[in-house]
Amino acid sequence: MLTSEDEIQIRNAVPEDAERIAEIEKQMWLITYPNEEFGISKEDIESKFDRALDRVEVLQDTLTYPDHRYLVAVANNKIVGYFHGISGLNENQVVETYVLPEFQGKNVGKKALDILFQWFGKEKSIFAEIAAYNTRSMNFFKSLGFVDAPGARRKETWNILPSGKEIPLMFMRKVMGSVQE
Numbered sequence: 731m732l733t734s735e736d737e738i739q740i741r742n743a744v745p746e747d748a749e750r751i752a753e754i755e756k757q758m759w760l761i762t763y764p765n766e767e768f769g770i771s772k773e774d775i776e777s778k779f780d781r782a783l784d785r786v787e788v789l790q791d792t793l794t795y796p797d798h799r800y801l802v803a804v805a806n807n808k809i810v811g812y813f814h815g816i817s818g819l820n821e822n823q824v825v826e827t828y829v830l831p832e833f834q835g836k837n838v839g840k841k842a843l844d845i846l847f848q849w850f851g852k853e854k855s856i857f858a859e860i861a862a863y864n865t866r867s868m869n870f871f872k873s874l875g876f877v878d879a880p881g882a883r884r885k886e887t888w889n890i891l892p893s894g895k896e897i898p899l900m901f902m903r904k905v906m907g908s909v910q911e
């Protein structure tokens with residue numbers, strides 16, 4: 731069934747959503763990150779999730795941290811996407827943005843990030859880490875005023891797979907108080 735844009739609602743996530751968020755996380759990783767050119771295999775990603783047995787419990791906790799904000803997109807009473815932001819001391823960060831394929835391109839991502847941007851406020855810039863081959867996501871962030879921010883801010887671990895392979899990353903930043911805002 732096709733769902734129109736205004737039938738998709740965005741709300742704050744609650745701990746009871748953790749199981750469904752974890753399900754979407756795995757599903758979207760398997761869709762988004764396998765890449766032949768960079769040697770990122772589906773099996774490696776499967777095994778990352780097989781090892782993360784306590785993922786739901788971790789999410790249930792993280793969802794309640796005051797400096798984290800999780801939003802979910804809901805269509806026909808089912809969660810079809812989620813978004814995660816962290817309010818940082820020096821900079822804010824958009825950590826995860828995932829919308830199931832059949833609900834993409836309906837402005838859900840844009841509406842959810844607008845809510846995160848309001849929560850972040852206008853004082854600090856906003857950072858995002860993106861797989862270097864995820865041009866679709868880069869275009870999405872560009873459309874929201876992010877620009878390339880070359881150079882790693884810190885060594886990350888989320889992109890290291892059980893085999894030791896690393897998903898290559900690129901970095902983007904939205905500078906507040908500029909024309910890009």
Ligand SMILES: CC(C)(COP(=O)(O)OP(=O)(O)OC[C@H]1O[C@@H](n2cnc3c(N)ncnc32)[C@H](O)[C@@H]1OP(=O)(O)O)[C@@H](O)C(=O)NCCC(=O)NCCS
Pocket residue numbers: 758762826827828829830833834835836837838839840841859860861864866867869870871873
């Ligand atoms: C990236 C993602 C979160 C965007 O959410 P979405 O709901 O599909 O995006 P929206 O419909 O809100 O699009 C907002 C804007 O982004 C841009 N955009 C979205 N998808 C795009 C695409 N495939 N190519 C180019 N630009 C795109 C458009 O400019 C759009 O603005 P418009 O409405 O004026 O055309 C979603 O497509 C997704 O989950 N992708 C797969 C997983 C992923 O890569 N996540 C990001 C990990 S960092």
